[in-house]
Amino acid sequence: MKRLDRHKTLADYRQQMDQCVKCGVCRAHCPVFGEEGREAVVARGKVTLAHALLNKEIEPDPLLSENFSKCLQCGKCVRRCPTQVPVDDIVLAARREIVARRGQSLFGRSLTSLLRRPRLMHLLAGSARRAARLLFRRVPQKSGLRLRFPAPFIDRQRSLPALAKRPFRRRHPEFIAGQPDQPIIALFTGCMVNYLYPEIGEGALKALAALGFNVIIPKDQGCCGLPALSAGDGTSASELAARNLRAFGEHQPDQIVTLCASCHSGLTHHFKDLGPDYEALAERVVDINDLLVSQGLEEVLQQLPQATQKPKVTVHTPCHLRNSGLDEPPKKLLAALPTIELVKMNKANACCGLGGTFSVHHYQTSRQLGAAKANAVKESGADLVATACPGCIMQLQDSLDQADLPQRACHVLELVGEALEEKS
Ligand code: SF4
Numbered sequence: 001m002k003r004l005d006r007h008k009t010l011a012d013y014r015q016q017m018d019q020c021v022k023c024g025v026c027r028a029h030c031p032v033f034g035e036e037g038r039e040a041v042v043a044r045g046k047v048t049l050a051h052a053l054l055n056k057e058i059e060p061d062p063l064l065s066e067n068f069s070k071c072l073q074c075g076k077c078v079r080r081c082p083t084q085v086p087v088d089d090i091v092l093a094a095r096r097e098i099v100a101r102r103g104q105s106l107f108g109r110s111l112t113s114l115l116r117r118p119r120l121m122h123l124l125a126g127s128a129r130r131a132a133r134l135l136f137r138r139v140p141q142k143s144g145l146r147l148r149f150p151a152p153f154i155d156r157q158r159s160l161p162a163l164a165k166r167p168f169r170r171r172h173p174e175f176i177a178g179q180p181d182q183p184i185i186a187l188f189t190g191c192m193v194n195y196l197y198p199e200i201g202e203g204a205l206k207a208l209a210a211l212g213f214n215v216i217i218p219k220d221q222g223c224c225g226l227p228a229l230s231a232g233d234g235t236s237a238s239e240l241a242a243r244n245l246r247a248f249g250e251h252q253p254d255q256i257v258t259l260c261a262s263c264h265s266g267l268t269h270h271f272k273d274l275g276p277d278y279e280a281l282a283e284r285v286v287d288i289n290d291l292l293v294s295q296g297l298e299e300v301l302q303q304l305p306q307a308t309q310k311p312k313v314t315v316h317t318p319c320h321l322r323n324s325g326l327d328e329p330p331k332k333l334l335a336a337l338p339t340i341e342l343v344k345m346n347k348a349n350a351c352c353g354l355g356g357t358f359s360v361h362h363y364q365t366s367r368q369l370g371a372a373k374a375n376a377v378k379e380s381g382a383d384l385v386a387t388a389c390p391g392c393i394m395q396l397q398d399s400l401d402q403a404d405l406p407q408r409a410c411h412v413l414e415l416v417g418e419a420l421e422e423k424s
Pocket residue numbers: 019020021022023024025026027043044047077080081082083084085087
């Protein structure tokens with residue numbers, strides 16, 4: 001009988017692995033293969049390796065871990081594969097298999113033990129903020145920061161966002177009343193909005209208030225679990241999913257909105273296999289851009305006064321939103337804003353190169369992909385590049401900083417929030 005309380009194992013994907021006909025179509029679409037040109041890193045090669053791992057024909061050694069770590073989880077191979085082999089999920093299952101047989105890497109252990117302890121995270125965020133001047137220096141003329149001293153796992157060249165003065169969830173009460181006849185929307189903040197980009201959460205609250213929604217921000221929610229899953233730690237990912245199930249189940253909201261494309265994919269796609277309760281939770285999860293468009297925010301935005309000076313804004317589509325068929329809602333919200341001018345960018349769907357833990361393990365490859373993106377932003381003539389994923393914002397801003405470009409990366413909700421604020 002199929003167990004309902006765990007992530008799928010590599011064996012659960014055997015049939016889908018067998019569907020790979022080795023046609024090599026994925027070679028033309030995998031960003032990592034584009035940079036490295038090695039068969040072991042492209043989807044076809046990874047399926048072959050996963051198959052051999054499952055059949056115990058190869059051992060889970062460091063080289064194998066390295067090859068499976070070279071996946072951005074961008075899903076481009078899955079979209080183009082003629083037989084729809086779910087290579088991104090197979091890679092995650094292979095990482096779990098390797099961790100189960102070899103144990104966690106030091107990085108994986110450090111990351112997941114931090115994500116599983118929100119209080120510790122809060123404490124560390126507070127200390128890092130207080131020590132910010134000592135630990136970080138400003139990237140010249142930019143909004144980002146750089147580490148002053150070497151730190152484990154983080155490349156010193158990388159620009160980082162400043163920690164929030166006060167985490168988003170601490171700024172607001174658990175319940176914010178809207179109109180009594182309107183639904184109750186629960187906000188899934190995600191770690192990045194809570195600790196790094198609270199302005200995204202503020203924009204979301206303004207947009208939800210403009211539609212009269214009642215909002216709950218469950219205090220006991222935690223990380224969505226995707227970083228743990230990405231590190232091959234299925235146990236921690238399941239624990240985090242259980243925590244969120246409790247936190248959101250308690251309030252019985254009509255819908256749960258995510259502000260981050262990756263959190264959306266975690267809650268809707270990756271945790272559904274854990275059991276019927278998780279499936280029921282996933283059914284209530286909606287991306288905020290999607291919710292706002294379906295509930296008529298475009299009309300509200302179109303009625304705002306025209307700005308006299310409009311910054312040019314271009315859009316980057318996060319892979320996780322595109323894979324869920326949600327490319328359009330962020331663009332629709334931006335197009336409805338009378339405070340900006342929307343401009344096109346080449347390859348707006350190309351992966352930014354972050355890929356969660358990928359950019360930590362393979363910063364140079366991540367940087368090369370980011371450099372192409374920064375160049376596309378520059379060529380678009382935009383002042384700002386807007387997107388719908390805090391992770392993409394961090395990567396895009398780093399890429400712009402590395403290219404010494406003046407443009408800034410932001411979330412669609414920041415621009416929506418600013419426009420609504422000007423009206424009030
Ligand atoms: S495109 Fe799909 S079927 Fe073809 S080699 Fe790649 S993974 Fe296999």
